[in-house]
Amino acid sequence: MSRLLVIVTACVLLTACASPATITQKDLAAQAAVADAAEPPERPFPGDSLYPLLVAEFALRRRDYDVALDNYLTQSRILRDAGVSAHTTHLTQFMQREPEALGAAELWVELDPDNVEANGTLASLLVRQGRTVEALPHLALAERGGAQANFPTLLNGFNQLNEQQRAKLVGGINELAAEFPDNTPLLLTQALIHTEYNQYDLALDKLDKLFDLEPYQPQAILLEAKILLTVDAKKPFARLQQALQENPQDKRLRLQYGRLLTASDMAAAQQQFEILSMQSPRDGDLLLSLALINREVGDDLAAKAYLNQLLALEQRMDEAHFYLGSIAEDAGNPQEAVSQYMQVQDSREFLAANNRLGRILIAAGQLQRSRTWFNQQREENPGRRETLYGLEADLLVQARAQDAAVQVLNQALAEMPASTSLLYARSLLREQQGDLVRMEKDLRAIIASDPNNTTAINALGYTLANRTERYTEAMALISQALALDPDEPAILDSMGWVLYRTGRYEEA
Structure with a gap:
């Protein structure tokens, strides 16, 4: 069941993934960047900086973003102007150059410390770097400045923090929650922290306060359902079901509900995905999810129907061919299975399809066909x-x-x-x-x-100890491997064996 949940989750989440920026989007971003650059400065720039800034501006118009960015990065450090630093930060983010973006945002905040956008931008960049404790004060300033800060992002990488860092982060969040008692993102963040520490009653208390302010906050609803599932509550999905009754077109919430159900009730999950598919009949991700759910509950006929729909829509075709091959293989139709597996192109399923295809052909004695x-x-x-x-x-x-x-x-x-x-x-x-x-x-x-290839060194040492009487060479090789990787169980086992073979039983 858990394996299917992972597969279904991976399939349906693809619809939420951001696609790479198109040229049109780049044009718009570049035009915005040029507009920013064209704003009159609050103070005149030195003559030595005018030419590089003009070069950068014209480079943006030509879509030569690397040249533009190199000039803006240099001039932002020379001029130390908040406007230029802001523009440089925008350009680095547009170009997805995070190291440069972080430096540019830090300079922007240094030059304009009360700027809400600058602090919010720096906070998000720090969070992506795993520096959440450093991000907290910048996110707090953004909240005080009227922006709606996304406080739950501060918990990204929470498990990688040491105890001191965790305590500092949690303390800062609690202080902000006291300052903003009706802030729903902060209440959600506190509930998430309590959940992390298995403090479920405290987490539910925070969520109750949040629901008083925002009854159908989707992340909070899902968190409550997960907690109630964990503590074996009788009706873990009551609020979630009520939210969907109030807003049956909330596809994202229904999708998450369906994913939760795959862990405990495949029939109910199937029903939710069918509703989603009716709402979006050409959504290949949902069709694949339905195919996998039906496969899991043993309805291969329905699974095949959904997979063939994918082929007709020319969506998720490699997955469709792979699972159609798997169904045919289970049904005792190796010829059909081979035909389906052969249609899987270079994708995530490619090696698995070739593995199964090769097994079928070799088992049938068709070694030459497999070789070809x-x-x-x-x-x-x-x-x-x-x-x-x-x-x-x-x-x-x-x-x-x-x-x-x-x-x-x-x-x-x-x-x-x-x-x-x-x-x-x-x-x-x-x-x-x-x-x-x-x-x-x-x-x-x-x-x-x-x-320094310890695998090869150890393999040779072990074989010499096990299959020959070249114990001195074996000992030297295994000792070399052990020096390179002293905690590797396979090498330790080899050392024990060569010691045993040489009569050093106590050491072995």
Whole structure:
């Protein structure tokens, strides 16, 4: 069940992901930046700065953003003008240059410390850097200045803070909550903190206060439902259901509700996703979610219908082919499964599809067809060449076709002789075949190119200790690996074994 929840969550969240900026959006942003730059300064600029600023402005008009930014960054430090620093900050954010954006925002706040936008911008950048304790006072200033600060973002990376940092952050949030007792984002933040510490009663108290101010605040509703689920309350979704009755078109809330239900009630989750699909019949993410839910509850016929809808809409096609192949495989139709898996392109499902396809063909004795297919995939997807060689060899090993696996790895290493992963795979196979000479040759080739490769060093040391009487060499190799990675269990196990083999039982 939890695996499906992860899959469904990943599918439906894609609709909320921001897409890369288009050229049109860049044009608009650049025009806004030029407009900002054209505002008359409060004081005259030195003559030496006018030309670089003009160059920057014309570079913006030509969409030569790198040149524009380089000039603005330089001049913002020279001029120390709040307007130029503000403009520089906007441009760095537009270009998604976060290190430069952080520096520009820090200078902007230094020059104009009471500016609400400057403090809010710096706070958000600090939060993304995990510097939430530093962000708090800037977010507080923004709130005092009339902006609606997003206080829950301060809890990003909360678990990575040490106890002192956590205490300082929580104390600052509580002080602000006393200053702004009716601030719903602060109440939500306090509830989240209490939840983090498993203080569920205190969290629910904060949420009750929040609901008095904003009865259907969506994040608070979801948090309450999660807490009530955790404490095994009888009706954990009562408020959430009431909110959807009041606003049945709230797709985001219904989506979250459906995701929560996948952990405990697939039939109810299915109902919610069906409502969402009726509201947005061409939403491929929802169709895929419905397909996976129906697959989980055993209704493969409905799952296939939704997956075929995806193909008709030409959305999420790789996932659709992969899951149609999986359904066909479970139904005992390997020919249809292979056909579906072969249509999966280079995507997240690509390797999984080729894994299943290879298993089917090899199990059916169609080794040559499998070999031809993998050769074709390597030609069409050169970036996957090394991985596909490893996958094909592994499938053959699992099918006890060691000789064929060796042939695949020999071909692979003829093309990529420096591949440590392929060398290591062949060395393991050689060891299984009892060819210790060639096994040692492959491992030593890895060590020669990567002297600190503890996996290869340990593998060679262990094999020498286990399969030969070259204990002195084995001890030296394992000791070398242990010095590089003293806490690795596999290396510690090897050391114990070589000590045992040499009669040093107490040390072992």
